[in-house]
Amino acid sequence: MSSNNTTIPFATVRHFNIVVIGAGQAGLSAAGTLHRRGLVSGKDFAVLDGNQGPGGAWRHRWNALTLGRAHGVHDLPGFPLDNPDTWRPASQVVGEYYGAYEQHLGLEVIRPAKVKAVTQPQHELFYIATDGADFTANAVINATGTWETPNIPYYHGLEHFTGKQWHTKTFRDVEDFRNQRVLVVGGGASSTQFLMMLEKVTDHTVWVSRSLPRWNPEHFSPDWGRRVEERVTTLVTAGKAPRSVVSNTGLALNTESLDFINRGVLVFRGFIDSFGSDHVTLNGPGPDGATINSQGPAVDDLLRAGDPRLAQMHRNTEILPGHGTDIHHQWVTPIDSILWGTGFQHSLGHFDPLGIRSVHGGVVVDKDGVTIPAAPGVFLVGYGASASTIGATRAGRKAAVAAIDHLGQSTESNVTYRKLF
Numbered sequence: 001m002s003s004n005n006t007t008i009p010f011a012t013v014r015h016f017n018i019v020v021i022g023a024g025q026a027g028l029s030a031a032g033t034l035h036r037r038g039l040v041s042g043k044d045f046a047v048l049d050g051n052q053g054p055g056g057a058w059r060h061r062w063n064a065l066t067l068g069r070a071h072g073v074h075d076l077p078g079f080p081l082d083n084p085d086t087w088r089p090a091s092q093v094v095g096e097y098y099g100a101y102e103q104h105l106g107l108e109v110i111r112p113a114k115v116k117a118v119t120q121p122q123h124e125l126f127y128i129a130t131d132g133a134d135f136t137a138n139a140v141i142n143a144t145g146t147w148e149t150p151n152i153p154y155y156h157g158l159e160h161f162t163g164k165q166w167h168t169k170t171f172r173d174v175e176d177f178r179n180q181r182v183l184v185v186g187g188g189a190s191s192t193q194f195l196m197m198l199e200k201v202t203d204h205t206v207w208v209s210r211s212l213p214r215w216n217p218e219h220f221s222p223d224w225g226r227r228v229e230e231r232v233t234t235l236v237t238a239g240k241a242p243r244s245v246v247s248n249t250g251l252a253l254n255t256e257s258l259d260f261i262n263r264g265v266l267v268f269r270g271f272i273d274s275f276g277s278d279h280v281t282l283n284g285p286g287p288d289g290a291t292i293n294s295q296g297p298a299v300d301d302l303l304r305a306g307d308p309r310l311a312q313m314h315r316n317t318e319i320l321p322g323h324g325t326d327i328h329h330q331w332v333t334p335i336d337s338i339l340w341g342t343g344f345q346h347s348l349g350h351f352d353p354l355g356i357r358s359v360h361g362g363v364v365v366d367k368d369g370v371t372i373p374a375a376p377g378v379f380l381v382g383y384g385a386s387a388s389t390i391g392a393t394r395a396g397r398k399a400a401v402a403a404i405d406h407l408g409q410s411t412e413s414n415v416t417y418r419k420l421f
């Protein structure tokens with residue numbers, strides 16, 4: 001786990017008892033708890049962040065994503081968001097909110113500072129190398145989220161596709177897709193939101209994913225949220241990689257989504273087989289481009305029952321342009337661009353030198369959700385069950401307390417600065 005050959009240049013490295021990596025919801029929650037427990041920002045602990053300014057991943061989200069369209073941002077500890085403007089871009093509202101929190105607590109956030117590697121040159125000492133200055137710490141709270149590691153799956157022939165490709169991370173404005181034939185890939189909330197927005201600028205979208213839509217008619221309640229958290233916790237405590245968000249939560253089947261399904265906008269067209277320079281070959285639309293395959297169990301049930309809310313779905317769903325193939329009843333349809341709504345992975349590459357990944361591809365996390373048994377002194381926040389603003393807030397608090405415990409020191413105001421050099 002530790003490497004012994006790192007030379008620490010004495011003068012250029014700043015030491016803190018605790019370093020928090022990331023100033024999104026998770027990192028700020030942890031930093032706020034450290035502050036309230038009496039640790040001094042810029043002396044006992046530091047927050048490093050790769051961004052140019054406050055807001056975490058929210059500062060990069062597209063303008064049409066308002067808080068009215070998001071699931072909602074949970075309050076940071078002791079600092080209510082009150083009544084945010086639900087019409088302004090969430091990137092601005094949340095950026096300002098996080099910035100105000102940093103000022104309110106007098107947090108010194110060192111930015112932009114992108115952490116490249118965390119090593120452990122000595123027992124109980126972590127060495128944190130960034131693209132600027134380097135740091136050492138006795139404990140590291142990692143809150144780097146997922147935004148920096150978009151997930152784009154590979155399909156046969158993708159390298160020959162000559163159209164433009166976008167991902168949730170690079171999506172800015174539906175105007176970039178005006179009158180284009182757009183393949184939207186992914187079964188999560190980003191993809192369904194994109195399809196609903198694209199309706200305004202193009203009549204030709206094709207929705208595909210690696211599995212059938214997981215429409216979920218269940219009301220998203222606190223009880224439901226707890227059950228989702230329990231499921232994810234079971235996965236990550238076994239060291240398995242957290243699955244996609246939608247495989248845990250499903251897609252909200254509500255009045256709005258039913259309307260878009262009925263209008264032929266949110267209609268799932270099948271699975272990708274391969275790509276060519278200007279087309280995709282699909283398993284799904286049948287030999288005539290017209291087959292409407294399964295829409296996932298919840299919607300199939302409504303269709304079978306003749307639910308009036310979906311009475312026009314078949315009529316409103318376009319026959320895909322293109323041609324069939326001789327084999328496997330596949331359908332080749334022309335596309336101009338691909339919008340990958342295929343999610344993200346946790347941004348943890350800087351911990352590779354510590355070897356924290358399990359053989360199952362995840363990181364084994366203790367039952368508390370933040371402690372990593374394989375790397376005592378490293379705490380993960382915003383990982384697995386805490387990858388939401390509410391989960392990140394709770395986990396941030398827990399990680400801060402666990403990091404203080406790890407130092408084995410008083411949680412009162414006079415934290416002793418460890419003289420390491």
Ligand SMILES: Cc1cc2nc3c(=O)[nH]c(=O)nc-3n(C[C@H](O)[C@H](O)[C@H](O)COP(=O)(O)OP(=O)(O)OC[C@H]3O[C@@H](n4cnc5c(N)ncnc54)[C@H](O)[C@@H]3O)c2cc1C
Pocket residue numbers: 021022023024025026027048049050051055056057058061070071072073074113114115116143144145146147148168190347350381382387388389390392
């Ligand atoms: C499109 C989209 C919409 C969402 N909507 C909601 C919603 O409405 N409600 C909700 O609860 N959740 C939502 N989520 C999930 C949401 O991202 C999380 O809930 C939460 O904001 C993540 O907070 P975080 O602090 O873990 O990560 P982030 O906000 O991603 O913050 C991580 C910070 O770490 C920094 N960082 C990353 N790597 C490094 C590095 N190597 N060195 C230094 N700094 C680094 C980043 O620059 C960033 O500032 C959404 C996710 C997506 C993708």
